[in-house]
Amino acid sequence: MIGWLRANPDAFLDALLQHLALSVSGLLIGVALALPAALLLARRPVLAEWASAGAGVLRTLPSLAVLAALLPLLGVGFTPSVVALALLALPPVLLHALVGLRGAEPAAVEAARGMGFTPLQSLLRVELPLALPQVFAGLRTAAVQVVSGASLATFIGGGGLGDLVTQGMALLDIPQVQVGGIAIALLALATEGGFGWLQRRWERA
Amino acid sequence: MIELRGVTKAWPGGAGVQALDLSVPEGECCALIGPSGCGKTTTLRLVNRLVEPDAGSIRIGGADALKQDPVHLRRGIGYVIQEGGLFPHRRIGANVATVPALLGWNAARTRARVEEVLTLVGLDPARYRDRWPHQLSGGERQRVGVARALAADPPVLLLDEPFGAVDPLRRAQLQAEVLSLLKHLRKTVLLVTHDVQEAVRLGDSVALMRGGRLVQHAAPAEMLAHPADGFVAEFLGADRALTRLGLFRIRDVPRDAATVAGEALPEATTLRDALSAMLERGVRAVPVTEGGALTLEAVLRSR
Structure with missing residues (x-):
């Protein structure tokens, strides 16, 4: 294993950077879609119900199934992989944000309205700040799922650490498979730990 | 002053208000009481248009409240709810500065006013300004709620069960302090409570509601001495003569x-x-x- 790493440092670094690029792009796009959607839906209970149900379904679908389903639509490569990962990131952020926004302390929201906040001011200055812990929890879940999901991008030619595993399998190069697998696992753990640390730090602040 | 005429609001489930006439003269406090579901909270929320009436007219300080932009209207009316309804993510100073910030006051004016109103409600600005709501007791939060409602110096205040969450030992003193402050500032106050003792102690007049209608509106001593009917008598309690002596x-x-x-x-x-x-x-x-x-x-x- 160490031997494989010593022999192929560039291949490993490439795969790792690709993996990170996939994950960060997918996560950012997913959040950029999910947060505004949650803000738009927060005051529309019926639509929010539907969106939650839809997000729930999307969350249940296995990542590999999503990748495979997108293949005929978007083809292969980096971009379709990012789209698939964004779809993976969307449900947890949307669901958590909706729960947070709709659960924001009713007395504070009532007071905001009664003192003359416009609905938009109340949403952005009261409800969203109060929902932030939930939003962050959603972000953490999404990040871990995206980092794990990115290891499947290799199946549609998206690259990443998954490549080390699939190539290793094809070549029956067990050390390479091991390096890929362990790197994916460590990256997922680091993501979980990193976001958890941020969350605790921020809650204490 | 606050003047409701023929105000009607029907809810799908019942329990609205029907053809309500109620006026609170300038500088006076009217306590709205009645059993739960009698429409007292709806009445309060009609005044700042958190509830829109189906019919009738609402005038505040002579101006037609129904012709104004509701957001603008609310910025000119103090609003205090149970527990104060403070924003948990903002420090006390920022909470108190809420309406001045909405009105676009500059920083110096806002800061001076925050100090002034915190002092008025008996809280030392230097000690409280930078604290968080969760670090305060129920009574202190309630005082901050009142300070916040007074910040932009509105002529009219609406108080919705403002002392409900304060521990009983401190409640009487807080009630007395807040009401004498509002009286001193010549505020016109509409207060919702379910507590007869609170209503008669704080109100210049008491308005008793039942099933969306105003049953009796009178000075506390008058209502206690001459309840309009059996319901009023029963609601005021068998000890109403003693309650009256308390006045x-x-x-x-x-x-x-x-x-x-x-x-x-x-x-x-x-x-x-x-x-x-x-x-x-x-x-x-x-x-x-x-x-x-x-x-x-x-x-x-x-x-």
């Missing part, structure tokens, strides 16, 4: 010149407490610190 003090009734033995009561004592002292001592008269004596007959004649 008068020894100084309000004629005293006897006779010298009476026993511990003297100050003339600020309520007749209710004086009567209780007579019962406790088994006597028909108690001495008054400022001179003379209060007799049982004087208490009986006060009705």
Whole structure:
């Protein structure tokens, strides 16, 4: 294993950077879609119900199934992989944000309205700040799922650490498979730990 | 002043308000009471248009409230809800500065006003300004809620069960302090409560509602002495005569010149407490610190 790493440092670094690029792009796009959607839906209970149900379904679908389903639509490569990962990131952020926004302390929201906040001011200055812990929890879940999901991008030619595993399998190069697998696992753990640390730090602040 | 005329609001489930006429003169406090679901909170929320009426007119300080932009209207009306409804993510100073910020006051003016209103409600600005709501007691949060409602100096305040979350020992003192402050500032106040004692102690008038209608609107002593019907009498309680004595003090009734033995009561004592002292001592008269004596007959004649 160490031997494989010593022999192929560039291949490993490439795969790792690709993996990170996939994950960060997918996560950012997913959040950029999910947060505004949650803000738009927060005051529309019926639509929010539907969106939650839809997000729930999307969350249940296995990542590999999503990748495979997108293949005929978007083809292969980096971009379709990012789209698939964004779809993976969307449900947890949307669901958590909706729960947070709709659960924001009713007395504070009532007071905001009664003192003359416009609905938009109340949403952005009261409800969203109060929902932030939930939003962050959603972000953490999404990040871990995206980092794990990115290891499947290799199946549609998206690259990443998954490549080390699939190539290793094809070549029956067990050390390479091991390096890929362990790197994916460590990256997922680091993501979980990193976001958890941020969350605790921020809650204490 | 606040003036509701023929205001009607129907909810799908019932329990709205029907053809309500209610006016609160400038500088006075009207306490809205009644059983739950009687429409008292709906009435309060109609005034700042958190609830839109189906029919009727609402005037505040002579201006038609229904013709104004509701957001603009609300910025000109103080609003205090149970527990204060403080924003948990903002420090006390920022909470108090809420309406000035909405109105676009500059930083210096806002800061000065925050200090002023915190002092008014009995909180030291230097100690409280930078604290968080969760670091305060229920009573302190309530004071901040009142300070926040006063920040932009609105002529009218709406208080929705403002003392409900304060512990009973401190409640009476907080009530007295807040109401004397609002009186001193000449605010027109509409107060919702389910507590008869609170209503008669705080209200210049008491408005009793039932099933969306106003049953009786009168000065507290008047309502306690002459309930309009059996429902009012029952709602005010079998001890309403005692409650009424609680509204008068020894100084309000004629005293006897006779010298009476026993511990003297100050003339600020309520007749209710004086009567209780007579019962406790088994006597028909108690001495008054400022001179003379209060007799049982004087208490009986006060009705």
